[in-house]
Amino acid sequence: MKFTEDHEWLRVDGDVVVVGITDHAAEQLGDVVFVELPETETKVTKGDDIVVIESVKAASDIVAPLDGEIVAVNDDLSDNPGMVNEDPTGTAWFFKMKVEDMAQLDGYMSEDEYQEMIA
Amino acid sequence: MPALNRTPLHDLHAALGAKMVPFAGYEMPVQYGPGVMKEHLWTRDHAGLFDVSHMGQVILRPVSGDIADAARAFETLVPVSLLSLKEGRQRYAMFTNDQGGILDDLMVAHRGDHLFAVVNAACKDSDIAHMTANLSDQMQVVPVTDRGLLALQGPDAERVLAALVPDVADMRFMDVGVFDWNNVELWVSRSGYTGEDGFEISVPAPQSVDLAQALLADDKVEPIGLGARDSLRLEAGLCLYGSDIDDTTTPIEAALNWAIQKARRSGGERAGGFPGADVILGQLETGVLRRRVGLRPEGRAPMRAGTKIFAGDTQVGTITSGAFGPSLGAPMSMGYVAVDHATTGTTLEGEVRGKRMPVTVADLPFRPSTYKR
Structure with a gap:
């Protein structure tokens, strides 16, 4: 698993990358009340805002961590956004993307490095 | 800092x-x-x-010893009837400015030989200065710290x-x-x-x-x-001072007409006599251009303070408070909307992240209150 400075986690699953937010991010956001997901088959560029998360406190964006194409989104989050607080690193993944260049992952942090960043 | x-x-x-x-x-x-x-x-x-x-607690003690003198003096700062306030009761009030805007909202209680006010934390210093400057001849203004x-x-x-x-x-x-x-x-x-x-x-x-x-x-x-x-x-449909009401919104625009008793309205026993009375009483007679209303966004995305409200291509309002209502299970907002578009049930659009989303004018409160009357 890799981690971004924007508190996303990236998990390689075959030829796709699954993306969600970390426990730390979910805790900081507070109760999530709304999640807006991208359409599948959307081509995205690293840094694009592609998900909106509204918590009881404020709206935040999730950016595309890599260049590629969205191949699946977690529709369960639309009906039950509270999953993001309950299981951010498991069932509450946000989207899966097919990545043009898996080597882009190498630039991201390991779990230890991420834990150190938020410590 | x-x-x-x-x-x-x-x-x-x-x-x-x-x-x-x-x-x-x-x-x-x-x-x-x-x-x-x-x-x-x-x-x-x-x-x-x-x-x-953090809120301000203030005792107002009549110099004459007669509570009616304190009530009468306080009425020069608020559009509210305090002479009719009975011992052991409190009433919602607001300090107004000469333009009819709201300087703060507060509670005033009649406690036998004195009045007791509770004011907002962010305004308490200016409120105390305002009361001291205007009421000191008739009463002692004593902040309770x-x-x-x-x-x-x-x-x-x-x-x-x-x-x-x-x-x-x-x-x-x-x-x-x-x-x-x-x-x-x-x-x-x-x-x-x-x-x-x-x-x-x-x-x-x-x-x-x-x-x-x-x-x-x-x-x-x-x-x-x-x-x-x-x-x-x-x-509960209650205003937050600094967001939903401030020195640029009048009590009538803010739909707080209920807080202005008959005695202080045109034709009443003690009509006017508070800052901005001409504006506020005029608006009571002839109406306002915009009014505070409840707004229910469609879907689950909250429309927060600052969201612009449109009817077609024309901006007709702005949201002043917005959040997700846990008991409603839905987002809710409050804001000012041009009166032509402020009727309950009117569907308008709010601009969220560059997109126009439907939002419907709703009655306040969003959830019935359960006060013990």
């Missing part, structure tokens, strides 16, 4: 696991462990304890407080009284800022923690932070 003030409950908040934030010059708990959503729902289902010690203020709100509030102070069970909404609790003098009102039945309790600072702990000892009472306080008051 100057050091933040602390309330008498500061150390208790820390012990209870509060997340503290700066608010109106104070270090205040925004939430405790359970988080905003659970704290909100707990208050609606059981009872929530809020520290509101040695007492904390707690709010106990929710369906279990009466049972819990009555276990300590049995006589509060006889109070009804907006009653005030002085009660003894273990030789501690409590100033209690049956009121609050959540839409729930409940009490606000002024307690000497040194005994504030003892009282909070005595209330928290009941397993139906949990401490509640400012986050849930905001979603509770918004569901």
Whole structure:
């Protein structure tokens, strides 16, 4: 698993990358009340805002961590956004993307490095 | 930045696991462990304890010794009838400016030989200066700085407080009284800022923690932070000063007409005689261009303060408060909308992240209040 400075986690699953937010991010956001997901088959560029998360406190964006194409989104989050607080690193993944260049992952942090960043 | 003030409950908040934030010059708990959503729902289902010690408490004592003189003097600053306020009762009021704008909103209580006002934390210094400058000939303006203020709100509030102070069970909404609790003098009102039945309790600072702990000892009472306080008051349709009302909004635009009694309106016994009376009484007669309304966004995405409201291509309003309503299970907002578009049921559009989303004008409160009348 890799981690971004924007508190996303990236998990390689075959030829796709699954993306969600970390426990730390979910805790900081507070109760999530709304999640807006991208359409599948959307081509995205690293840094694009592609998900909106509204918590009881404020709206935040999730950016595309890599260049590629969205191949699946977690529709369960639309009906039950509270999953993001309950299981951010498991069932509450946000989207899966097919990545043009898996080597882009190498630039991201390991779990230890991420834990150190938020410590 | 100057050091933040602390309330008498500061150390208790820390012990209870509060997340503290700066608010109106104070270090205040925004939430405790359970988080905003659970704290909100707990208050609606059981009872929530809020520290509101940051608010200003002020005693207004008539120089003449006659309470009617204090009421008459205070009426020169607010569009509210205070001469008709009975002993042991309180009333909602607002200080107005010469343009009819609202300088602050407040509660005023009649406590026998004096009036007692509770004002917003962010405005208390200017309110005290305003009262001192305008009322000093008729009364002593005495800020109360040695007492904390707690709010106990929710369906279990009466049972819990009555276990300590049995006589509060006889109070009804907006009653005030002085009660003894273990030789501690409590100033209690049956009121609050959540839409729930409940009490606000002024307690000497040194005994504030003892009282909070005595209330928290009941397993139906949990401490509640400012986050849930905001979603509770918004569901109840109550204004937040500085967001929904300020010195550019009049009480009539803010749909607070109900707070202006007949005696102070045109043709009343004591019509006018408060700052901005020409504007405010004029608006009561001829209407306003914009009005504060409830707004229900479609879907689950909240429309927050600052969201622009459109009818077709024309901007017709702006949202002043917006959040997700935990008890509604849906987003809710309040804002000002041009009166032509302010009828309940009118569907307009709010601009969220560059996209226009449907939003419908709704009656306030979003959730019926449960005051004990």
